[in-house]
Amino acid sequence: MIDKQHLLSDEEVADFVCKGYILVNADFPQGFNEAVYDECARATDGENPGDAILDRVPKLHEVFKHEKVFGALVSLLGEDVQMNNHRHCHVNPPGSRSQGWHQDGTNQRHHQIRTVLAMYYPQDVTTENGPTVVVPGTHFRNAPTDRIATYTNIKEQVPVVGPAGTVAITHYDIWHAASRNKSDKTRFMLKFLFNRASEPTAPSWNHDPARLGAAHGRLGQRAIACGQTEHYTERRLRREMWNHLMGNASA
């Protein structure tokens, strides 16, 4: 059983529902991120090993065992959360061009949390060295990838920046893209997928019924500036997602 203190709070879960992502700053032992960086550089020198990156860099298991990372995954996907077989080391070399906006895979077309992306950065990420960029709230917007790929900068897009050891956990459907690496050093991002294995029957986070009012307040906020129609639609979809997570009628 995971210690409750490592689980997300009601407000954090409500924020995830609203924005579609949360950043976890994992404090790995001294030298851990640097060692992963070097091992990823060796593993991808030549052909990218694809899903085999976990066998090539077994230290990556430690990332998802970290109490804060695992606590966030349990909070969003339940205690029996499962690691998916697909994973990838995303290499963003100096001088790269930015990627088009996209949703990974075929988006899921439901309004629940069934799969998340967990993106681990083994080096500091700044706006200079090619951060992943996300658009808050877009996990509710299923859109053809060939259309969103034509969009350039979106007002209120958020670059995922943070110190080495940052893990961005996002809803599978969030719009995202790698941005241009303007630095002189390769940026690595290790993308893992996690799946829900069972339906929620009760909150799997550090739920406190006294915090429900605050959580509901968060669910009503705008993820980014948007029209009234989108705001009403998203507010309804968030409540659906939240009620599903609560697993009962008194949500």
Ligand SMILES: O=C(O)CCC(=O)C(=O)O
């Ligand atoms: O490298 C990144 O920051 C994102 C890459 C990505 O989202 C993808 O290739 O699907």
Ligand SMILES: [Fe+2]
């Ligand atoms: Fe992607």
